[in-house]
Amino acid sequence: xxxxxxxxxxxxxxxxxxxxxxxxxxxxxxxxxxxxxxxxxxxxxxxxxxxxxxxxxxxxxxxxxxxxxxxxxxxxxxxx
Numbered sequence: 001x002x003x004x005x006x007x008x009x010x011x012x013x014x015x016x017x018x019x020x021x022x023x024x025x026x027x028x029x030x031x032x033x034x035x036x037x038x039x040x041x042x043x044x045x046x047x048x049x050x051x052x053x054x055x056x057x058x059x060x061x062x063x064x065x066x067x068x069x070x071x072x073x074x075x076x077x078x079x080x
Contacts, residue, residue: 005070
């Protein structure tokens with residue numbers, strides 16, 4: 001795994017769908033960093049998809065209800 005700077009977003013509300021969660025995370029990320037993330041990594045419970053031009057990718061290290069917003073892509077591969 002390559003280190004990439006980003007923002008962890010925790011969403012405790014089980015009633016919100018992925019679209020609403022991602023839109024809220026994007027809005028906060030833009031306010032905090034003054035730019036738009038390119039990727040959102042979510043738990044493997046979510047399929048790979050695109051929301052608001054952000055690529056949502058399942059990632060095994062992300063726990064349920066957590067979302068990692070970042071401008072960089074995480075490269076999965078063998079660790080050294």
